[in-house]
Amino acid sequence: MTTTPPPVTLDDIRSAADRLKGVAHRTPVLRSRTLDARVGAEVFLKCENFQRVGAFKFRGAYNAASRLTPEQLARGIAAYSSGNHAQAVALAARELGSTAVIVMPEDAPPSKRAATAGYGAEIVSYDRYTGDRVAIAEALAAERGLALIPPYDHPHVMAGQGTAALELLEETGELDALLVPVGGGGLIAGCATAAKGLHPGVRIVGVEPEAGDDTKKSLEAGRRVAIPVPRTIADGQALHIPGELTFPVNQRLVDGILLVTDDEIRDAMRFAFEHLKIVVEPSGATPLAALLSGRVEGLPRRVGVIVSGGNVDAARFAELCGAAGE
Secondary structure (H helix, E strand, C coil): CCCCCCCCCHHHHHHHHHHHCCCCCCCCEECCHHHHHHHCCEEEEEEHHHCHHHECHHHHHHHHHCCCCHHHHHHCEEEECCCHHHHHHHHHHHHCCCCEEEEEECCCCHHHHHHHHHCCCEEEEECCCCCCHHHHHHHHHHHHCCEECCCCCCHHHHHHHHHHHHHHHHHHCCCCEEEEECCCCHHHHHHHHHHHHHCCCCEEEEEEECCCCHHHHHHHHCCCCCCCCCCCCCHHHCCCCCCCCHHHHHHHHCCEEEEECHHHHHHHHHHHHHHHCCCCCHHHHHHHHHHHCCCCCCCCCEEEEEECECCCCHHHHHHHHHHCCC
């Protein structure tokens, strides 16, 4: 009997880490006695809100882009994204002397659209509720001869994202559990591969917004399940189906998925600001929301949390945090 090799391995993640040295930031791991006391565990927050472009996405985008041939880089790169991967590919392309064309939803946060354009990318808009961003990006890539770097369904992207967990565990040592936001599944696939490759007993828990529970439904069904495009403040997790490559990895390695409400996400953003003195975007706050709301059953002693990003403008942040607890 033959088995299909996994799209990403611990060695792939270590290789990505070598490529990212001196290019990506080695982001801080924050602790809070207030947080530990409130949840009853030692919590280690890997703060990817301090990563370049303000989110973990730069890791995967740069790892993938840096492996393109000189000819591919000369023709340019295409991507599709609601914001963070868009910025990451735009910056990676600029760093590598290439150009980028990014397909973004019309309702993407203005700050993310502005940052993507600021890195020099061309933006092509579409309606996320009626348009097919993958088809649009694939057509553009074919028409212009561009290399397409998807936001999660790519081995090099997954490997790059896994370096966040690799760094966290290098600093903390073995953890009992790791909480990771889940959108398309690339971050948790990479992080689970790294964490379980180093410490097979670690419990991997994904967190989704309640309205965007496609991965939870899919894992329960044993196959990829599509849902209507979710409406949630966690725009980075507003996907309707798990990735084709990421899902089998997460089927094998993820121990469970938790859901949090938009109000719980707001509360977590406020907690992070008031007690940790950091700004976290809604998608980045979902694992912290799961902890603070007591949704993690049988909470172990040492828990890692991937805080995936902090890309939210001041007005939106104030609006969201002002609504918390009302």
